[in-house]
Each structure stands twice: as C-alpha cells, then as structure tokens.
Amino acid sequence: MQQLEAASTKIVVVVDAAGHVIRTLTDGDLRRGLLQGATMDAPVDDLAAPPAPPVTALVGSSDQDISDLFARTQVNSIVLVDEAGQPVGIEEAAHVHDRILLSPPHLGDAEAGFVEKSFADNWIAPAGPNIDAFEVALAQEGGRTHALALSSGTAGLHLALRVLEIQPQDRIYVSDLTFVASLQPILYEHAQPVLIDSEPDTWNMSPQALASRLEKDAKLGQLPAAIVVVHLYGQSAKLDEICALAQTYDIPVIEDAAESLGAQYRGRPSGAHGLLSVYSFNGNKIITTSGGGALVSDDTGLIDKARKLSTQGRDAAEHYQHSEVAYNYRMSNVLAGIGRGQLAVLGDRVARRREIYEIYKAGFQSLQGVSFQADAPGSVGSRWLTVLRFDPDQVDVHPYQIMRHLGRLGIETRPAWKPMSMQPLCAGYEFEPHSPTEPVSGKLFMQSLCLPSGSAMSRSSQDRIINAICDIISGA
Ligand SMILES: Cc1ncc(COP(=O)(O)O)c(C=O)c1O
Structure with a gap:
C-alpha cells in the first residue's frame, strides 16, 4: 500500500529475485485479496494471480508499437522492460491516448x-x-x-x-x-x-x-x-x-x-x-x-x-x-x-500552423539560446513543422534529453532531418559547405528538435509542451 501511494502510476511491479517481472499490483488487487481473507502483512504471493501475465514491451519501442500493443491487448498498462527483462517504467493507456503527436492528419468535413x-x-x-x-x-x-x-x-x-x-x-x-x-x-x-x-x-x-x-x-x-x-x-x-x-x-x-x-x-x-x-x-x-x-x-x-x-x-x-x-x-x-x-481547407491549415509557430515563438521568448528557422525575404512559410534550435553555449540540456523527457510526458518530438552528407547511404558523395570554415547542416541537425505542429492541436496541449520545455531548460 505504501509503495502504491508513493507511485504516481498507482501500479506496482512485482519482480522475482533476478529482477524479472512477475506481476503488477493495484489497490484493487489488494482490496480483492483482503475480501478473500488475506491480511496486510501477508506476502504478495498469497494474493490471487491476475488472469493474465503482465504485458511488457522493450523500453524505447516506438509510440506506434506501444499504441498497437494497447489496441491488441486492451490492457490499461504496459510494463517497460530493458534488454535484461527488468522493469524500467510503466506506460499507461490513458497517457498514450492523451499523447500529443508531431503532425497527425486533420480531416475536414468534405x-x-x-x-x-x-x-x-x-x-x-x-x-x-x-x-x-x-x-x-x-x-x-x-x-x-x-x-x-x-x-x-x-x-x-x-x-x-x-x-x-x-x-x-x-x-x-x-x-x-x-x-x-x-x-x-x-x-x-x-x-x-x-x-x-x-x-x-x-x-x-x-x-x-x-x-x-x-x-x-x-x-x-x-x-x-x-x-x-x-x-x-x-x-x-x-x-x-x-x-x-x-x-x-x-x-x-x-x-x-x-x-x-x-x-x-x-x-x-x-x-x-x-x-x-x-x-x-x-x-x-x-x-x-x-x-x-x-x-x-x-x-x-x-x-x-x-x-x-x-x-x-x-x-x-x-x-x-x-x-x-x-x-x-x-x-x-x-x-x-x-x-x-x-x-x-488548405488555407485554414496553413494559417493554423503559422499561428502555432507564433505561439511557440511567444512562449519561448524569455528563454536564452533558442531560435527558429527564418522566413526567406519575400516569403511566407507554411510552418509545416516548427523546429526549435538550441544554442549549446546557452542551453546545457541536449535536444535528445529534451526529446526523451517530453516523450515520457506523452509529447512526441523528433530530431531534425539528419543531413544527407552524414548518412551511410551517401558515403563518398561530394558535399559543398556553406563556407569552408562553416558547414551548417550538421550543426542544425545536432542542435534542433521538431515540435508538435498539427493544425488540430489544442491551445492547452501547446501550453503543456511550452511549459515542459521551459521547465527542463530552466532546470525546474
Ligand atoms: C522533403 C521531402 N521530400 C520528399 C518527400 C517524399 O514524399 P512521400 O512521402 O510522399 O513520398 C518528403 C516526405 O515524405 C519530404 O519531406
């Protein structure tokens, strides 16, 4: 009960001596155990086994794989395990369904x-x-x-x-x-x-x-x-x-x-x-x-x-x-x-993506060392994706740390495209740098993160993203 109280997920993972997952436990399991005569100081083993073994997934599985697994198994939680089979976290169905995706489809009426x-x-x-x-x-x-x-x-x-x-x-x-x-x-x-x-x-x-x-x-x-x-x-x-x-x-x-x-x-x-x-x-x-x-x-x-x-x-x-x-x-x-x-609805979608970009810009205004792609002179971009660049001299959290942190909060972000000149597929092909002393694309790749930019994203979801990024950068 104490462990359950302390866990934000309200689920406890029970492991064997080798650290492998045996079962999960909720307060409902304890309640049913008590009704069947178990006492609060009895070993967990005395409780009736759940109807099915816990559903597990390898930590780092893609959002899509986790989502598919929830759909297939209809469970409320999945235990994330490392390669040794030891639990490292819990993914909850409610959380997954509440996920903010990078750029999901947004259909109109017609x-x-x-x-x-x-x-x-x-x-x-x-x-x-x-x-x-x-x-x-x-x-x-x-x-x-x-x-x-x-x-x-x-x-x-x-x-x-x-x-x-x-x-x-x-x-x-x-x-x-x-x-x-x-x-x-x-x-x-x-x-x-x-x-x-x-x-x-x-x-x-x-x-x-x-x-x-x-x-x-x-x-x-x-x-x-x-x-x-x-x-x-x-x-x-x-x-x-x-x-x-x-x-x-x-x-x-x-x-x-x-x-x-x-x-x-x-x-x-x-x-x-x-x-x-x-x-x-x-x-x-x-x-x-x-x-x-x-x-x-x-x-x-x-x-x-x-x-x-x-x-x-x-x-x-x-x-x-x-x-x-x-x-x-x-x-x-x-x-x-x-x-x-x-x-x-293309015009509406572009206007909304540009608005999302403006909200991000305003939301990160007080952060030092973050910047965005500029519009070329005479152009109005669609801001298909808003991409945030972090200056490593001013932001001491790596973009991938931010990406993983946001992932744990149910927010999907992605690295910027990895330049072709850095791809194994392109080994041996010629590359012309912006200037001999200043190649640019590799830096952009390593310093940037694509933020959720879907035109159906709500303002409260966007606020959640902005607050999470501000918190991690300011060390809150
Ligand atoms: C820059 C760029 N070029 C080409 C493509 C290829 O488009 P498709 O996925 O429709 O083949 C994409 C997107 O997927 C893209 O982002």
Whole structure:
C-alpha cells in the first residue's frame, strides 16, 4: 500500500529475485485479496494471480508499437522492460491516448463525401472524377497549368528526373538537409548526388555554396543536369538567388515542395518557381491523402511524358505496347477524394500552423539560446513543422534529453532531418559547405528538435509542451 501511494502510476511491479517481472499490483488487487481473507502483512504471493501475465514491451519501442500493443491487448498498462527483462517504467493507456503527436492528419468535413461518392459510383481505380478534379484544384493552388496526382512525392521526384532524361553518372545538386526521399530517386537513376549545404537563416540550400560549386564544376566541365531544391519544413529556400544561378548556367530547377504546399514566395505559391515541382500528401503533411504526391509544371510536354511514365508507359496503340521502362505511380480515385476535401481547407491549415509557430515563438521568448528557422525575404512559410534550435553555449540540456523527457510526458518530438552528407547511404558523395570554415547542416541537425505542429492541436496541449520545455531548460 505504501509503495502504491508513493507511485504516481498507482501500479506496482512485482519482480522475482533476478529482477524479472512477475506481476503488477493495484489497490484493487489488494482490496480483492483482503475480501478473500488475506491480511496486510501477508506476502504478495498469497494474493490471487491476475488472469493474465503482465504485458511488457522493450523500453524505447516506438509510440506506434506501444499504441498497437494497447489496441491488441486492451490492457490499461504496459510494463517497460530493458534488454535484461527488468522493469524500467510503466506506460499507461490513458497517457498514450492523451499523447500529443508531431503532425497527425486533420480531416475536414468534405473528404468522406468525396470518398463515399467514389464508392457509390464504383470509381475504385487509379483514374476517375476525383483525380481529375483534384488535379485541376491542385494546379490552381500551386499556380501551375498542370498537376499529375501520384502515389507519393517520391514518385513525383523520380518522374521529374525521368522526364528531364537524367542519365547514369549525371550530377544532380540536392539540398543536404532534407528527408532521404529528396535523394533516393537520384540513386534510382544511378546519377551522382552533389550535396549542397544549408545557409544559417532559412536552413535551406545555401546560394553561397551553390554558387561556389557551380563555378568549380563549370571550370571542370561537369555542370549538373538538375538542381533539386527543398523547402525545408515548409519554409522557402532563397529562390531569387538559386533560380538566378540556375539560369546563368542553364540548369533546370526541381522544387521539392513536399513540405511546403501552401507557402508563398514573392507572392506566388511554393512550387510555382521551378521547371517542375513536387508535393507530398503523406499522412504527416499539411494536408494528406493518407499517402500520395503530385508533380506540377507549366510545361505540357513534360507533364504528358510523366503521365505516360506513371502508367507503365503504354504507347498510343490499340494493343498493349510499351517502348520504355515505366512505373505504376498513379494516385487512386478514392484517395484523390480525400485530397479534394483536404485542398478545400488548405488555407485554414496553413494559417493554423503559422499561428502555432507564433505561439511557440511567444512562449519561448524569455528563454536564452533558442531560435527558429527564418522566413526567406519575400516569403511566407507554411510552418509545416516548427523546429526549435538550441544554442549549446546557452542551453546545457541536449535536444535528445529534451526529446526523451517530453516523450515520457506523452509529447512526441523528433530530431531534425539528419543531413544527407552524414548518412551511410551517401558515403563518398561530394558535399559543398556553406563556407569552408562553416558547414551548417550538421550543426542544425545536432542542435534542433521538431515540435508538435498539427493544425488540430489544442491551445492547452501547446501550453503543456511550452511549459515542459521551459521547465527542463530552466532546470525546474
Ligand atoms: C522533403 C521531402 N521530400 C520528399 C518527400 C517524399 O514524399 P512521400 O512521402 O510522399 O513520398 C518528403 C516526405 O515524405 C519530404 O519531406
């Protein structure tokens, strides 16, 4: 009883001599024991065994795995054990259900209607009216004449490279600080990624690094076949400088706008500036189709080519004739229905994410040594994720300590993307630093944490996050 009183979880884990879990005990178990004649000084062994052994999980299991385990077992608590099988903590179902996630989907009112209509009309195919309408609406939202709805953003990037006829060994410049999906399609085509560092304001591709690498590669006669520029976490890269450089050397720009749908640069939508641009509708993005993506452009020929490649490259013939390697990359009509509903609320979602960013900014105002990504001049980012940077000279708690502490409080945070130049996958690829003395992306990775930024997050949840971070940093 004393142990139970002291434990905030109100559950005690009983272990054997080797420290392995035997059972859990609640005051309900004690009460039932007393009713069956046990006394308060009797050994715990005398109590009736629970109907099932305790459910355990390895400490460090993912939120998803823990959540799945709760769903499967229907227990109220899970004992977290280390690799030796010894208990190190308890996860409670109520806590898990109260969890604040990084960026969960936020559906509007119209999605289900479009999906139901696709069922009613039996349009359960990678073609149909939802896809057609989604493409029209998306092209308009992206300030483009054409949009091609696809199964993922990664597929969009792959098709962008294919329609530009990237050849094996071609050099492709790509932002270093990004999710690996920006880079994988370059490798599918056996081309050579050249990793361009971030600049310290927006954390996006450094125009300075780009200029220096272009100058060197021009002299060596090895200019890249394309530049893939990422708008990190919804914040625009410095496109004026980047596009001007690309134009000088006559190199096509692919915008990886997977994270930045709804952002603006110089009054035009993010994704309206490169020759080709890509959006993602993955479940964690600002709007989602559960999984999906799109390729957009003003170039009819390129989009027609991509459309053909996305449907197995069928030639214009009555029979099934194919002349090139192609893919099955189309979005389904069912998922495009979700996309139609989501596009209708995109403006609200962006406004809400920006508001969340402003609340974080105000909430951390009094903390020394924390900062955020800046908006590039002339841009309004979508703040898909608010990312907090901690200056190690002023904050003596490591971001991962903060992440683990918040995790124990049911708050999901994530490290910033690990730069491509630090990935085993990229060993041996060239990297161009922002300046020879100041590589930036690695520092950003090691000093930053992505905060919950979902547009459905309540103000009280956000206050919980702000208070928890302020407490841990101030040592409270
Ligand atoms: C920067 C970036 N590029 C590309 C992708 C790929 O998108 P998808 O997951 O839809 O393939 C993502 C997201 O997942 C991303 O964050």
